[in-house]
Amino acid sequence: MTSEMPPEASTPMPEPGSAAPPFPAAVTVPDAPLPDAPFPAIELEHVSRWYGNVVAVNDITFALGPGVTGLLGPNGAGKSTLLHMLSGLLAPSAGRVRVAGRPAFGDPTIYRDVGLVPEREAVPGYLSGFEFALLNAELQGLTDARAAAERAIATVDLVDAAHRPIRTYSKGMRQRAKLAGALVHDPRILLLDEPFNGMDPRQRIHMMSLLREMAAEGRVILFSSHILEEVERLADAVLVVYAGRLAASGDFRSIRRLMTDRPHRFTIRSSDDRTLASRLLADPAIFGAELVDGVLSIRTNDYAGFTRLIAPAARAAGIRLLEVTPTDDSLESVFSYLVRR
Template sequence: MTAISTQSTAGAPAAATSTLDLAGVSRWYGNVVAVNDVTMRLGPGVTGLLGPNGAGKTTLLHMMAGFLSPSRGTVTLDGEPTWRNPGVYRRLGLVSEREAVHTFLSAYEFVLASAKLHRLPDPEAATKRAIELVEMEDAQTRRIGTYSKGMRQRTRVAAALVHDPQVLLLDEPFNGMDPRQRLHMMALLHRLGDAGRTILFSSHILEEVEQVSGTVQVMVAGRLAASGDYRTIRRLMTNRPHVFAVRSTDDRALAVALMAEASVSGVELGRTGLTVKAGDYGAFTRALPRIALRHGIRVRQLLPEDESLESVFSYLVEA
């Protein structure tokens, strides 16, 4: 499998930002290789860690968070190793997949305990801010044991954000959330990414990743299969023709004309328009207006049909 890579994350790191680096990281358990030779750099912005179940996402996240030593390679945060180095948690927050919270505490007590353990100068104010961020003000004094799964998840996110970390790692953060909470969490991640935080969240649900982040790291069978903006990744897959839906004032005439174009490998005439397969994305999109103009046809719609994350993902998994 060949990894496809584009630009890692948006923007260059500023002074107050952090960068998480993985260099040749592998992790194996006996003869089972969970993560195989992964190299990536995560900077400010929101990145989705995508992969089917068993792809190695959680293992990778645990290594990033300092909860697992790499069998080979290094994981560093701003040059410092994350393994056996509790100091990194001043800049790093983790929301693990497991629903682990002290159910005998209230959300306020839980988040306040986090703030105190971080030795924040004003733990009460930090707690208030973190609880407001996840909209848990109304239930903050109730015992966590009485919360729904989504409320527990938001409480854990508040605890992970209480010290305003530069890097936030979230393992399947949308699990158990209802649609409104999901949207709220997505907006929160967007805001944090826009504010220069390095956010990495894992998911096996494509729609979630698509809505939160254009930048993805795709894990398949322990390897990093692709890295970067998924639309760009799609365009780099030159061995797979790009599929476009085209509607025009004369679909049949346009189909005949397109077949003469070198970048087009197939045209299908349907009831609602044409489905065009093009080997070269750029050549086709440049040629189409020229061909249409030459034949006096007006193009009403041009839609790339397989540029969704789902298509990119399925191509990568099948490869």
């Protein structure tokens, strides 16, 4: 974030989500219902899943509504297990998983509302991308399956390769073919397991903008990733999973601000860094200021307070702000902090 005035100064950040400090095992994120539905689109209640003595998912509770939610965690954290339970491909060992108001496991009717893009599962290599989309449309029982398949192929930008066998596709193209198959019936809920794997930057940008558009139309999109930058760029909310437990949930910046025992750091460029530093240090929430290589670095334990303070303080001192940047507000820092706890 780079601007002459910190955006937070003029546009207050939303209040923290429902992530309760300090990272309880089970938290609830915004549970807006599906359009025209009186229930959350996705609902997990005290869900656990174990394989013999190995606990893959441990007592997780959350609910999701429309928007893009990132399911974030390192490899082996339980993300795929969660997505498999949500897509009805795994039964929970304990707890309740409901999708579109119905039990996710054992009720194939949920698939009218759900589109799934699995990570590992193979696509039949002998089919072309178009044939795969068409097959999905026919299996969904769509009346004009061919038109739906053509739309889905165009949506994922796979028209040029639509009639080539999938076995000749790159990994990124296969991901898009899977997405076409998942989108063909226009589902209200989209579950994606590491959807950006193997995609080049251009494909990622296209896919991200596509998912954002679909979320803006009211769809519920949950995607898993172990890459913080992907989640940060795309997700409205984040579910952080670590060792099978839900470490945190909500807007990731909100989660970050809830970590009151950890300082936030901002770098500032202004017309008079020294004077500005002395002014800021007068505030009790500011407990450190350093001037290194012409860049002022401020440490505070009150993120929102600082964003409200900085602009008036500079204005009162007649100082022009050139740049205010939060330096450790990336998902990487949030995630590494959560994992350490």
